[in-house]
Amino acid sequence: MSNMALRMTEIVSRATIRDVARAAGVSVGSVSRALNGGKNVSARVARDVAAAAEKLGYQPDFQARSLRTRTTGMVGCLVSDVANPLYASIVQAAEARLRDAGLLMVVANTANDPARERAMVAAFRSRRLDGILVAPGSDENDRAWRELATGGAPVVILDRDVPQEESTPWPAVLVDHREGARTATRYLIGLGHRRIALLTPGARMRPGRERIAGFKAAFAEADIDPSGALVCLQESSMDFAQGDALDLLRREQRPTAIIALGTRILAGALRAGRDLGLSVPGDLSVIAVGDTDLAAVHTPAITALRWSLEDVGRAAAELLLQRLKGASGEGQSRALLPVDLVLRESCGPPKTT
Amino acid sequence: MSNMALRMTEIVSRATIRDVARAAGVSVGSVSRALNGGKNVSARVARDVAAAAEKLGYQPDFQARSLRTRTTGMVGCLVSDVANPLYASIVQAAEARLRDAGLLMVVANTANDPARERAMVAAFRSRRLDGILVAPGSDENDRAWRELATGGAPVVILDRDVPQEESTPWPAVLVDHREGARTATRYLIGLGHRRIALLTPGARMRPGRERIAGFKAAFAEADIDPSGALVCLQESSMDFAQGDALDLLRREQRPTAIIALGTRILAGALRAGRDLGLSVPGDLSVIAVGDTDLAAVHTPAITALRWSLEDVGRAAAELLLQRLKGASGEGQSRALLPVDLVLRESCGPPKTT
DNA sequence: GGTTAAATTGGAAACGTTTCCATGTGAGGA
């Protein structure tokens, strides 16, 4: 019997605002007002409606509401790969903030594929998402940018450069990779290193470009022959196999220090060094770009450039919420987050050869 | 004047199906049929509609469609923390599969908070999401389960035990942690270890329970005094500081081998061992549960229990898609994925004392 | 008490689709 009842509730559709109106003996308009604004409703109606809604277990249908109000209470988040630790924490933090504001977050991985990026932007628009957090896979994907712009929904950029043409710059959360790279390089130069390799993916995107700029700036300001400044670009972190690092370290004039991004590239460099019998930091100094578990726990612990991924996510969510509240003009429209150098055990003076 | 107004509305709002109908000189019903089914439409209408839609850049409004069709093309994913590497790849893989099927995925972090879990389930239901992938934070959160059940949308469980009462078991993707733990323990016992510590969070959830069961089973089948089988439960991986591992390894009869979950607990154990001057694997054998970057790249490389997170995500998505297609009865309703022991350098025989 | 303003209320339109239903059109067979 209870089985039957259960079955019924499963099958029977949920209570609508009409049911509540009927149960409370008022019109649907009054129910809507009572439940939402609370403005212009008498105490009696408010009470009766609340009681009826409670009794019927009424839950408003967001789909229907969305159709009318043109707002979905959902925000899209577009990154190349949510499983990448460098993105995962950003997504996590942004979701937390947005959820606190009553918004849901839909995520999509683009794998840096421009076509997929455009497809997802279109999907977001079709679904009328209220806003978008996005880290485009390339700063030159003009079509994607254009479609992003015509969407109507506010967009917040995650650590990417926006095309210059735009008159009013889009809100963005940027990380000061340039200063970070400069600090790290300066530190290594100060230790006596002259041949330093910077291992980072793509100059196609802001983080890579900025790091390279900071790297070169450090050489320039130290007034040192920059021929030892080796910039090794990787198409993506995936492509950097151990072999590449091996080639690098086998060179006649091998670098005495390496600055390596993320987890995969860093891992490749560390393994290559180990395979060649190079001790860290004795034979090779290493700085990680991004303070991952790997860097912190490795033996020896790896000196790392650290910035707060949580802050990136939070700031992005905040910027977006600000736009959604309609304050399109006022307030900060871009945040620049600092990068710190966390000193550990993986750096020392180069061996005098 | 009206021209002006028209222009305005054209710019502000997107083309609707009405606009397409007018442009093609047919009724809205015909446009809908032409664009969707393709059934019962003449060649002429199909052509004209397609042309008009193309010209106007028409994109259907999913919100409106959802209202009518009772389906949103979105599925929810509920885990404790998308930034946890053990979840991130699952989410990533599931999203990839679902996107290929034209579905969007909304994610939410519950931080293992039952209240938040329920709130998100309610939010998903209000939004009428088509389905839910969920890894509940506790197998005893009965209210959450109940609300999950009454949602109407198909649910796929990620590596959790479903309450027994249910007559028809829910679809689930399970990982064979029991067999994995047994294999690892057996391996260590075979090497001669008798005092082995299993460091895993919560027996509140299936993975922990299964691992403990497998761990004990290995001792039992080897007919060995199980007093050396140390199960160290952690409320969550967060709580396991390095200090706990230090206490463990300072004991008079310290374990000669450790099986440690994930990244944080493993890191804590490794650091503690290092701080105490214990060499791996000489003084201490270590097995990681979950093949993270840390395990693979650490020196020495850590022997690890590995299962495919991608397979978990893919299988979950597949199971859900199967339900969404209406095949509620047929087909596999649960998958059990294998766990492999990846032999590396972190295990050896214990020192004879 | 009467007049006016303000507050509350019910009814209906609107949001953009899909789908039902009745009508119209054509072809094919008698």
Place this chain on the structure above:
DNA sequence: TCCTCACATGGAAACGTTTCCAATTTAACC
């Protein structure tokens, strides 16, 4: 040529809200 029938089409209802507008009640003030 007429009848039948399948098929194509237009019009309208429906999905569940919010919001506008007009109507009604209440409050306020003289």
